């Protein structure tokens with residue numbers, strides 16, 4: 001389960017501004033003006049958001065001055081797909097109703113299931 005990230009009110013506002021900027025991003029030197037703060041605080045906010053893994057902060061030059069371009073890191077929700085369990089031996093196993101944790105027949109000791117999992121791991125690693 002992903003860990004919850006705590007954000008201050010100013011960090012939330014910054015995230016909203018960066019999100020609205022979309023893929024082109026926003027310069028750090030613009031962000032602090034929009035937030036109504038100063039350069040130093042704007043920089044701290046951006047650094048904190050970067051450390052929290054929420055934004056990318058790439059060096060940039062604007063009007064001859066060094067700054068950073070900020071873009072939101074997109075997170076895809078975990079997609080559940082039937083493709084991920086296709087071919088699982090349990091679906092066609094005659095022991096399915098007798099198989100379980102603490103039973104004589106158990107997924108923990110099942111070679112068919114272990115082989116299928118290992119094969120999938122190997123194929124996804126390609």
Ligand code: SF4
Pocket residue numbers: 089090091093094095096099100105106107108110111112113
């Ligand atoms: S874990 Fe093995 S024994 Fe249990 S249902 Fe799946 S294939 Fe059958």
